[in-house]
Amino acid sequence: MEKKKLWSDHLFRYFWYALAELMLVVAIYGVIFHEHFWAVWRKEGVAWILLAIVIVSGGNFLIFEYQKRERQKSSRLLEQKLEELIIGRPSRHVLLNPADEYYELAKQVNRLQSKQRQRNRRFEQQGRDYLTLLHSLKGGVAVFDQNKQLNLTNHVFRNELQSMIEPLGKPFYLIFLDAKLIALTEKVYQTKQDQHTLWYDRGRDSWFDVQFIYVPLSSSHYSVMVIFNDITNTKRLEQKQRDFMANASHELRTPLTAIQGFSETLLDGALADEATARDFLEIILAQSNHLKELIDDISALAKDDPQAELQLTQLQIADLCQQLLAGYTAQIEAKKLTVMLEIEPGLKVTTDRRYLQHIMTNLFQNAIRYNTLGGQIKIVAKKAETTWSLAVTNTGPAIKETDKAKIFDRFYRAESSHTTKGSGLGLSIVKESVQILRGKITVMSAENKPTCFEVTLPLDENYLKIKKDNEYYEKEIISFK
Numbered sequence: 129m130e131k132k133k134l135w136s137d138h139l140f141r142y143f144w145y146a147l148a149e150l151m152l153v154v155a156i157y158g159v160i161f162h163e164h165f166w167a168v169w170r171k172e173g174v175a176w177i178l179l180a181i182v183i184v185s186g187g188n189f190l191i192f193e194y195q196k197r198e199r200q201k202s203s204r205l206l207e208q209k210l211e212e213l214i215i216g217r218p219s220r221h222v223l224l225n226p227a228d229e230y231y232e233l234a235k236q237v238n239r240l241q242s243k244q245r246q247r248n249r250r251f252e253q254q255g256r257d258y259l260t261l262l263h264s265l266k267g268g269v270a271v272f273d274q275n276k277q278l279n280l281t282n283h284v285f286r287n288e289l290q291s292m293i294e295p296l297g298k299p300f301y302l303i304f305l306d307a308k309l310i311a312l313t314e315k316v317y318q319t320k321q322d323q324h325t326l327w328y329d330r331g332r333d334s335w336f337d338v339q340f341i342y343v344p345l346s347s348s349h350y351s352v353m354v355i356f357n358d359i360t361n362t363k364r365l366e367q368k369q370r371d372f373m374a375n376a377s378h379e380l381r382t383p384l385t386a387i388q389g390f391s392e393t394l395l396d397g398a399l400a401d402e403a404t405a406r407d408f409l410e411i412i413l414a415q416s417n418h419l420k421e422l423i424d425d426i427s428a429l430a431k432d433d434p435q436a437e438l439q440l441t442q443l444q445i446a447d448l449c450q451q452l453l454a455g456y457t458a459q460i461e462a463k464k465l466t467v468m469l470e471i472e473p474g475l476k477v478t479t480d481r482r483y484l485q486h487i488m489t490n491l492f493q494n495a496i497r498y499n500t501l502g503g504q505i506k507i508v509a510k511k512a513e514t515t516w517s518l519a520v521t522n523t524g525p526a527i528k529e530t531d532k533a534k535i536f537d538r539f540y541r542a543e544s545s546h547t548t549k550g551s552g553l554g555l556s557i558v559k560e561s562v563q564i565l566r567g568k569i570t571v572m573s574a575e576n577k578p579t580c581f582e583v584t585l586p587l588d589e590n591y592l593k594i595k596k597d598n599e600y601y602e603k604e605i606i607s608f609k
Contacts, residue, residue, distance in 0.1 A: 202230040209237055213244060268356035272300050274349055276317065285356065300354075309338065309354075316340045316352050326359075335363040380423075383415040390415075438480040438564075440589055445509045445518075446471040448481075452488050459496050463503070470508040477516055478589040483561040488518070490554035491581050495522040498579075506578075511587065515567075519582040527573040532608050535571075558583070563605060572609045 205222050212219045221238040224231045262269055268285030272278055276299045286295075295303055300313045312323045323340035337357040344350045390408040399405050449469060453460075460467060495505045503523035510517060527535060536559045558581075562569055567585040 199229065202228055202234070206230060206234060206237060209241070213237075213241055265355070267358065270300075270303070270354045270356075271343075272313070272352045272354070274351065276300055276352075278303055279351075300352075312338075312340050313352065313354060316342050320350070327356075334358060334360040336360075380419065383419040386415040387412050387419070439482070440478050441481055442476055442478050443481060443484065445475045445477060445516075446473075448484070449488065449507055449509070452485065452492060456492060456496055460505075463496065463499060463501055465496065465499055465502070466504045468504065468506045470506065470510075472510045475509055475511055475516065477585070477587065479565060479585065483565050484585075486557050486561040487565075487583055490558045491518075491520040491583070494554055494581075495520050495524075498522065498524040500524055504578075514587055515584050516587055517582055517584045519580055521578045521580040523578050526575045526577065526579060527571070532571065532573070536569075536606060559606065567605070569606045570609060571606065 202224055205224075209219065209222050219241075221241065222234045224234045228234075262280070262282045265282060266284065269280075269282045270278055270285050271280040277297050278295050278300065279297070281295065301310050304310050304313065306327065306329075308325065308327060312325055315321075316323055320342050322342055325338050325340075327336045327338050328334075329336060335358070337359050339355045339357075341353045341355065342350060343353055390412050394405060394408055398408060446469070449471060453467060492505075492507075499505065499522045504521075505523075506519075506521040508517075508519040508521075536555045559569065562583055562585070565585050567583055570582040570584070571580070572582070573579040
């Protein structure tokens with residue numbers, strides 16, 4: 129319809145051009161021969177007709193040539209515009225005269241350009257959003273195209289999982305060095321279905337939850353995305369929980385078995401022998417105390433939440449030390465120990481009393497429990513520029529080199545301490561409490577020298593208020609000298 133209308137407009141226009149030219153010839157003829165118009169016309173009419181034909185033809189030729197050049201000019205503009213659209217070069221709209229026969233076509237091309245610009249903006253925004261999302265993920269991400277070549281990764285994959293210098297463009301079977309990963313990636317390409325696995329990286333001693341995702345892009349194009357989520361900490365925590373439950377069950381079973389055995393013996397007739405009954409009851413009491421200590425320590429570990437908000441309060445260290453030591457007066461006197469306090473005068477700190485009390489009570493208990501008869505305990509507390517320290521020294525046996533790396537493990541007790549009753553959780557509680565308070569532990573122990581446990585904690589209460597991060601808890605806070 130548009131094309132027919134265009135041709136009819138052209139024919140109508142050319143008709144009027146011709147008519148106007150004829151009228152022009154007649155007008156010229158009339159001006160020249162206005163007095164003898166009809167006489168001259170009858171005598172020389174044919175010549176004037178020929179002249180009119182020449183003038184009309186010449187005029188049409190000039191008009192048509194001008195229109196041809198205008199059309200060519202408009203055509204070149206449109207061709208140039210289409211080429212720029214194809215290669216994506218930014219340019220302005222084509223502006224033509226409304227009378228131009230390519231005017232409507234130019235309008236459509238301009239509309240196409242506007243839509244292409246909008247689509248490109250949306251595509252660029254989506255691309256930026258996609259890359260932002262990709263780089264915000266905590267797991268490593270690798271995207272492979274339909275030809276099985278790597279075309280996109282995020283910083284986690286590049287920094288932690290990828291060893292190749294220039295991995296982009298390489299096929300997945302040259303990037304993944306594990307047969308399981310290669311097989312599952314290939315399976316996605318073959319079946320076009322998502323896959324999932326848990327993968328252990330022996331080289332890094334790490335566990336990953338790996339997802340292989342089929343991503344359709346169109347009816348004939350797709351990609352495969354592989355996402356690596358590091359679950360090493362979760363796996364280690366699960367193993368620690370299993371070990372803790374096994375050790376806790378074993379440690380709780382020991383005093384319970386003793387209590388049960390001696391109680392049954394008493395019921396079977398040992399009550400008649402007063403001396404034997406008293407010995408058995410003392411054993412039952414000792415095992416009950418040991419069981420209570422175990423439960424108290426397990427409860428303390430369960431309540432120590434690294435993410436919990438600290439209850440900060442100002443404490444006088446000298447008063448707190450004396451208050452806690454008063455609870456061990458009987459044990460100190462039984463082993464004839466000498467306790468020396470060297471607390472910096474007026475030392476006050478702002479901290480969480482519960483966690484600091486965990487640290488002090490367990491260090492005091494160990495200093496008493498593993499000390500020699502008639503030995504000494506020295507407690508020193510002092511302030512530095514940004515930290516303060518608490519050092520507890522005892523004159524008991526030195527810690528063996530083989531035991532140093534394990535003494536802070538839960539339920540671990542050195543061979544030399546097996547004859548001494550304890551839960552094996554004390555130093556674990558100290559370690560976790562020091563971590564929560566963002567401190568450090570230094571252990572100094574050598575043959576024929578006193579053993580010292582020194583805890584260094586921050587003075588700045590604002591530092592304690594900072595939200596805890598998992599990275600901090602992965603740091604080693606214990607050193608040996």
